[in-house]
Amino acid sequence: MNIPKEVTIIEVGPRDGLQNEKNPVPTATKIEFINALKAAGIKQIELTSFVSPKWVPQMSDAKEIIDACLDSERNFVLAPNRKGIERVYDTNVKHVAVFVGVSSSFNEKNINKTTEESMSELQPIIKELKEKGYFVRACISTSFYCPYEGKIDPADTEALCSQFVEFGVDELSVADTVGMANPHESYELFERLHNKLEGKVLITGHFHDTRGMALANIYACLQAGITRFDCSSGGLGGCPFAPGATGNVATEDVVFMLEQMGIRTGISLEGIAEAVDLIKPHISRPIGSKMYHLTKQTM
Amino acid sequence: MNIPKEVTIIEVGPRDGLQNEKNPVPTATKIEFINALKAAGIKQIELTSFVSPKWVPQMSDAKEIIDACLDSERNFVLAPNRKGIERVYDTNVKHVAVFVGVSSSFNEKNINKTTEESMSELQPIIKELKEKGYFVRACISTSFYCPYEGKIDPADTEALCSQFVEFGVDELSVADTVGMANPHESYELFERLHNKLEGKVLITGHFHDTRGMALANIYACLQAGITRFDCSSGGLGGCPFAPGATGNVATEDVVFMLEQMGIRTGISLEGIAEAVDLIKPHISRPIGSKMYHLTKQTM
Numbered sequence: 001m002n003i004p005k006e007v008t009i010i011e012v013g014p015r016d017g018l019q020n021e022k023n024p025v026p027t028a029t030k031i032e033f034i035n036a037l038k039a040a041g042i043k044q045i046e047l048t049s050f051v052s053p054k055w056v057p058q059m060s061d062a063k064e065i066i067d068a069c070l071d072s073e074r075n076f077v078l079a080p081n082r083k084g085i086e087r088v089y090d091t092n093v094k095h096v097a098v099f100v101g102v103s104s105s106f107n108e109k110n111i112n113k114t115t116e117e118s119m120s121e122l123q124p125i126i127k128e129l130k131e132k133g134y135f136v137r138a139c140i141s142t143s144f145y146c147p148y149e150g151k152i153d154p155a156d157t158e159a160l161c162s163q164f165v166e167f168g169v170d171e172l173s174v175a176d177t178v179g180m181a182n183p184h185e186s187y188e189l190f191e192r193l194h195n196k197l198e199g200k201v202l203i204t205g206h207f208h209d210t211r212g213m214a215l216a217n218i219y220a221c222l223q224a225g226i227t228r229f230d231c232s233s234g235g236l237g238g239c240p241f242a243p244g245a246t247g248n249v250a251t252e253d254v255v256f257m258l259e260q261m262g263i264r265t266g267i268s269l270e271g272i273a274e275a276v277d278l279i280k281p282h283i284s285r286p287i288g289s290k291m292y293h294l295t296k297q298t299m
Numbered sequence: 300m301n302i303p304k305e306v307t308i309i310e311v312g313p314r315d316g317l318q319n320e321k322n323p324v325p326t327a328t329k330i331e332f333i334n335a336l337k338a339a340g341i342k343q344i345e346l347t348s349f350v351s352p353k354w355v356p357q358m359s360d361a362k363e364i365i366d367a368c369l370d371s372e373r374n375f376v377l378a379p380n381r382k383g384i385e386r387v388y389d390t391n392v393k394h395v396a397v398f399v400g401v402s403s404s405f406n407e408k409n410i411n412k413t414t415e416e417s418m419s420e421l422q423p424i425i426k427e428l429k430e431k432g433y434f435v436r437a438c439i440s441t442s443f444y445c446p447y448e449g450k451i452d453p454a455d456t457e458a459l460c461s462q463f464v465e466f467g468v469d470e471l472s473v474a475d476t477v478g479m480a481n482p483h484e485s486y487e488l489f490e491r492l493h494n495k496l497e498g499k500v501l502i503t504g505h506f507h508d509t510r511g512m513a514l515a516n517i518y519a520c521l522q523a524g525i526t527r528f529d530c531s532s533g534g535l536g537g538c539p540f541a542p543g544a545t546g547n548v549a550t551e552d553v554v555f556m557l558e559q560m561g562i563r564t565g566i567s568l569e570g571i572a573e574a575v576d577l578i579k580p581h582i583s584r585p586i587g588s589k590m591y592h593l594t595k596q597t598m
Contacts, residue, residue, distance in 0.1 A: 003483060180559075182556055182559040182560045183514075183515075183518045183556070183560070184302060184559075184560040184561070185559075185560075209511075209589075210589065210593070211552070211555060211556070211589050211590060211593065212508075212511075212514055212549075212552045212556075212588075212589040212590070213514055213556055215482075215511055215512055215514065215515040216482075216514040216515040216517075216518040216556065218515075219482045219515040219518060219519065220518065250511075253510070253511045256510060257481055257482075257510070257511075257512055257515065260479075260481040260483075260484075261481045261482070261483040261484075262483070289511075290508075290509065290510050290511040291510060291511070294509070294510065
């Protein structure tokens, strides 16, 4: 079986993991968490997002987080619209994430625009970002299933991905937002994307462990040639707009599986456990990852 | 990708799932649980075991369970030695499971015999069982890792499996007892066993979800041609002789993944949730499966 020797983890805990956490997490704790993640070997990371503090109060300290944590690696900041992009321009951030749902119903519930409207708005923004030298990551939600529309046609996901490549993005983060994808579907979609777009864009898998299939999906993606995965330390996160969708796949569970398979990640399990220890007192639900608890037993 | 159309689930909850549960589960509850599992579509099932009530008090009602639950499908009873086999002969049970560890240290800790001693004892027992017309299932522990010896050489597992085939067994249940196997190792071992033994014996995968990799391992096994898996409803079980090894993979999680992939199991998720509801008040740890909780939300 053809399996890669190295995989890149994109840590989304500080942004995707925390954005919907009800309890306000102190800014100082977030900074400690991010620093601990970096110390554990994480290089690519979603630091925060420039969204409306009214809708996502947890991210209202975006500027402070960036001022304290930005380094020379790929530190992403999510900016879903023109307003967010203008705020990016006031910082030294050089890596921007934008967002759209393949499912238009989901996109509307989430950001009050159809998918087509979002794409029309994003096209000039991405053009501008690329002209200014930014790295652009497109986060593609509901790539497999939508809580409102059900199963998504892989052709629709592929078409949206291709459109983003035409717009000039550097990376596609293709997400199973509701945690419904099975490994067969993951293999099929990512093989399709890999065959069509490899070399033109970085392709990243983003899985939720809602139904326990995240690691199986990642294993399927490895076989389809995918070597980049979004993960969230401690399995933090989920999505309030997707009923039943809880838990990004835990960084430590992915790292353990990959390293056991002889695939290098450069990330320390003990380091991740230390980072999770810092954030855990502020998280309202139990830490659902397997390897956090097992690592703690031997530390 | 070559994926089977149908998979057989062997439910091990009533035996492997309950054997180490500290609280005594009332016999009447076990019977209700087994009947509910059958109503959910389970056909092949480990009912109980004839082991020493001193060491495994939870199984001391084996005879009552058999009297109440035995039907014409494959209802297995585990009998680890001559004494257990004699007790099988006093019942109408026709499907017997025997047990051995690839790791001799594990076997000694577990049943106070080296692996070689176990095999010497089992050879005439299996011969006798086969002459009497019994179906014999050999449960092979520590096929990947041992808590005392570490990584097990796949050649040793293959040799033990081949020896069992020479002894005449009908089924091999090849177990990742400590839940350490990664999908790469699962694919390699099961492909090896499939290539060597397919047609001579039924080959069944038995995975624990200790490190979250069980579904990934099952997906890998499907690709190696394996179509039989041991599962435990509610993820009940674990092994007290294997530190850190908790949780057989949950029947409902496996069924969901397979059915989503278009692979028939004949098992109802709602039915399994109803069975788990019956046993749950008597189980000392939380139900760790994903699909039990999600199924309950929609029932």
